[in-house]
Amino acid sequence: MPLPLGFTGAWLDRADQLRVDPDGFAAAAADPRARCLTLDGIDFVPGEGGGLRWEALDPADDRALLLLGLDDLGVPHFVREAPAGVRIDARSRTVMRLLPLLSGPEAALYGGARSLVDWHARHRFCAVCGSQTAVFRGGWGRRCGSCQAEHFPRVDPVVIMLAECEGRVLVGRQGGFPPGFFSALAGFVEPGESLEEAVARELFEEAGIRVTDVTYVASQPWPFPSSLMIGCRAVASDPALTLDTTEIEAAMWVDRAEVRAALAGDMGAPFLAPPPLAIARYLLEDWAG
Numbered sequence: 001m002p003l004p005l006g007f008t009g010a011w012l013d014r015a016d017q018l019r020v021d022p023d024g025f026a027a028a029a030a031d032p033r034a035r036c037l038t039l040d041g042i043d044f045v046p047g048e049g050g051g052l053r054w055e056a057l058d059p060a061d062d063r064a065l066l067l068l069g070l071d072d073l074g075v076p077h078f079v080r081e082a083p084a085g086v087r088i089d090a091r092s093r094t095v096m097r098l099l100p101l102l103s104g105p106e107a108a109l110y111g112g113a114r115s116l117v118d119w120h121a122r123h124r125f126c127a128v129c130g131s132q133t134a135v136f137r138g139g140w141g142r143r144c145g146s147c148q149a150e151h152f153p154r155v156d157p158v159v160i161m162l163a164e165c166e167g168r169v170l171v172g173r174q175g176g177f178p179p180g181f182f183s184a185l186a187g188f189v190e191p192g193e194s195l196e197e198a199v200a201r202e203l204f205e206e207a208g209i210r211v212t213d214v215t216y217v218a219s220q221p222w223p224f225p226s227s228l229m230i231g232c233r234a235v236a237s238d239p240a241l242t243l244d245t246t247e248i249e250a251a252m253w254v255d256r257a258e259v260r261a262a263l264a265g266d267m268g269a270p271f272l273a274p275p276p277l278a279i280a281r282y283l284l285e286d287w288a289g
């Protein structure tokens, strides 16, 4: 069985109805059981047991409350908008080091909260007229105080794919990767194209291969800052590679035995596999069987 997908499995009911119910939202915020996720900037702070840290709502804190949802007992869970001027580090080293301390569902809950807080911090001003915006919809949008334009948290679709040819799949590495590390190729979906077209375009642009038979495998959020990784497979008829070296430093075709060795962390494996929270690892596990 492949590993569970990273950043999925958050346990809260998102309680969408409270976002448009000011009285219900106020009651949730006044609930003495309500909890607020503790963040340092947009990074989580480990709790005593190693998981997420939660605290009671501080009435003296005037930052906007963003509703994450309700647990099985109806306890409201919030996170606060980041302080003005917070440093947004798209992929904090601290948090990457701490993430293994979280269970899968906790990583999922934190990932969603992080993307949301990050989005608010980047959208304090209206993209239409430049005036200040304010939180509305229980934390799931911002409205401009001048032109009344409404803005909603964004999710950026990214295709990540294994091209297969003659019993092998293509893995590649970017210049910034740790030594020996290879992963599935990936790229942002652009306006005006389907997922299938994005997969074909990215593989041709980055590796010079033409593919057909694009199929969907699985998806997961990647909260650095707000990607939705859409895992796919595709079939290439010709393995000849022409790399775009501005994007890809190296790429190679690997067979199932080589993928299994990499996933097992064998010393003799031809590459280092992606970490467990990355969907690239899931794609390799799924393909290698």
Ligand SMILES: [Zn+2]
Residues within 6 Å of the ligand: 126, 127, 128, 129, 130, 131, 144, 145, 146, 147, 148, 149
């Ligand atoms: Zn405006």
